[in-house]
Amino acid sequence: DEEERRRREEEEAMDRIFAAQLAEEEGDNRNDDDQYDNNVEPGNGFLDNQAHQAPMNLVADDPQQHQAPRQSWRRKVGYVRWSLWLAVAVVLHALRTRKQLYLAILYLSSSKAAFLVFGNALVAVAWWAFGACSSVFFQAGLRPVEVETISDRVRWNVTETCLALTMFRSELSSGNLKIPTLFLALVVAKCLHWGCELRESHMRTTEEAFVTTQNSIFPRMRTSHLRFITLVHVLLIVDIWAVAFCASHIVTKGPSVFILFGFESAILAISALSTLVSYQLHAVDGLITILHQKAYPHLHDDEDDSTPTSATTNLPEGEETPAAVPQQVTKYQKWVDQLLHGWREHRATLNFLLELLAQSATFLFYVLFFAIVFTYYGMPINIFREVYVSFQQLRTRLAAFYAY
Numbered sequence: 001d002e003e004e005r006r007r008r009e010e011e012e013a014m015d016r017i018f019a020a021q022l023a024e025e026e027g028d029n030r031n032d033d034d035q036y037d038n039n040v041e042p043g044n045g046f047l048d049n050q051a052h053q054a055p056m057n058l059v060a061d062d063p064q065q066h067q068a069p070r071q072s073w074r075r076k077v078g079y080v081r082w083s084l085w086l087a088v089a090v091v092l093h094a095l096r097t098r099k100q101l102y103l104a105i106l107y108l109s110s111s112k113a114a115f116l117v118f119g120n121a122l123v124a125v126a127w128w129a130f131g132a133c134s135s136v137f138f139q140a141g142l143r144p145v146e147v148e149t150i151s152d153r154v155r156w157n158v159t160e161t162c163l164a165l166t167m168f169r170s171e172l173s174s175g176n177l178k179i180p181t182l183f184l185a186l187v188v189a190k191c192l193h194w195g196c197e198l199r200e201s202h203m204r205t206t207e208e209a210f211v212t213t214q215n216s217i218f219p220r221m222r223t224s225h226l227r228f229i230t231l232v233h234v235l236l237i238v239d240i241w242a243v244a245f246c247a248s249h250i251v252t253k254g255p256s257v258f259i260l261f262g263f264e265s266a267i268l269a270i271s272a273l274s275t276l277v278s279y280q281l282h283a284v285d286g287l288i289t290i291l292h293q294k295a296y297p298h299l300h301d302d303e304d305d306s307t308p309t310s311a312t313t314n315l316p317e318g319e320e321t322p323a324a325v326p327q328q329v330t331k332y333q334k335w336v337d338q339l340l341h342g343w344r345e346h347r348a349t350l351n352f353l354l355e356l357l358a359q360s361a362t363f364l365f366y367v368l369f370f371a372i373v374f375t376y377y378g379m380p381i382n383i384f385r386e387v388y389v390s391f392q393q394l395r396t397r398l399a400a401f402y403a404y
Contacts, residue, residue, distance in 0.1 A: 083124035090117045119180055126184040130191050137231035138199060139224035146198045150191050157190060161264075163382040167373060168257040182261055189235065190264075193271045196232050200275050200282075203228070209283040212290055219290050221283075232276050239269035255376045263369040267362055274358040281350060288336075288343050295336040352404060356397045363390040 094104040094114070108114045135141045142150070161183065165172065172179055203209075203225065210219035246262030366387045373380040 077128075080124040080128045083121045087117050087121040090114050115177075118177060122177070122181060122184055126188050130188050133192060133231070134195060137227045138195065139227065142195060142199075143202070146195060146202075149198060150194050153194055154187065154191065158187060160382070160386065161186070161260075164260055164380075165257070167377050167380060167382065168260065171257050179257060186261060186264055189238070189268055192231070192235060193268050193275075196228070196235065196275050197271065199228060200232075200279050204278070204282045208286040208289065209279075210286045210290060212293070219287065225283075229276075229279065232272055232279070236269060236272040236276060239265050239272055243269060255372075259369070259372060259376075263365055266365050270358055270361050270365070274354060277354055278351070281347065281354075285343070285347065288340055291336050292340055295330075295333045349404075352401055356401050359390070359394045359397050363387075363394045366390045 090113075091104075091108065094107050095101070098104040098107055108118075131141075165179075165183070207222070209225050210221055212219050242265035243262055246258040246265065249258045250256065250262065366383070370380055370383055370387055373383070
């Protein structure tokens with residue numbers, strides 16, 4: 001409990017620092033959400049925790065603190081630029097010294113130095129692609145906590161994937177850039193999936209998906225949520241396409257390293273689908289809360305509106321306060337109450353079932369991958385850990401579901 005409390009305090013402090021950086025970067029260019037948030041009707045938070053975003057003025061303005069993200073971004077852009085220029089220089093050198101296109105291509109495909117330069121350029125492009133997607137689809141980019149979590153996962157996952165590739169070492173050649181390109185694409189896809197999982201968990205506990213204004217009848221989804229849900233749909237489509245492509249390649253040309261990429265894509269598709277369904281449950285919860293606000297507006301008024309006025313507090317002595325007139329419950333209110341109570345009873349069960357199904361599908365894919373690799377390539381010692389960890393997680397979910 002002490003470690004959990006300390007971890008939560010550290011995350012709250014990092015969120016406050018990120019909020020201050022966001023306020024400095026945005027400045028006067030505020031998006032449409034700020035205009036809606038000023039008139040948003042306060043939510044009641046039936047199922048989720050109330051939005052407790054850190055205020056922008058909790059952290060003092062520190063010039064060095066705001067310059068750190070900009071300096072990191074400049075270093076990243078500089079690394080990408082110089083890596084690409086170095087690859088172009090190698091190509092120009094090959095064309096100038098070999099005089100012919102065929103000889104230049106032969107030199108580039110057989111030179112270890114050229115292979116190293118091109119590999120570095122691919123890493124730089126992958127890094128830039130991940131940063132660009134994060135800045136476009138995630139509002140103000142990734143939070144510090146998300147960056148730290150993704151970095152920790154990348155260290156272990158890249159090592160495990162490299163060990164898994166040793167089972168297909170006969171297909172890895174020094175002049176083949178196809179496998180390294182697929183490997184980098186897989187790493188970038190995993191990082192984006194992890195970012196979506198972390199951001200979905202953060203949004204589910206901090207803010208509602210929909211906002212309403214006093215002059216609007218229909219709710220409106222936040223711009224940041226639209227970007228997030230767009231990214232999740234794109235990742236899910238790409239995962240399904242990757243699984244179909246790898247399956248067709250295996251059927252036509254036989255077992256190869258595409259077995260690994262196909263199963264990794266299938267596991268990523270399960271992760272994206274689980275994140276999408278979890279967010280949709282959160283969105284439905286927000287819509288039901290808005291329906292309750294419309295049905296019972298007097299329960300969602302501000303505290304200032306609920307304070308008694310001078311007309312009721314300064315009554316003459318001996319005169320009693322008039323009794324409140326009971327309001328008649330309409331059919332719409334009864335329908336909203338039934339919907340709310342039914343949703344509150346089944347929301348936790350749906351979340352529990354979603355996690356259980358996702359973990360079960362992941363374990364089944366690992367077992368199937370283990371069986372296929374064992375059939376064609378021998379004992380896959382490198383994936384023992386993944387199968388064991390997936391089994392332990394599934395057993396924990398089953399025990400918790402049985403207790404529930």
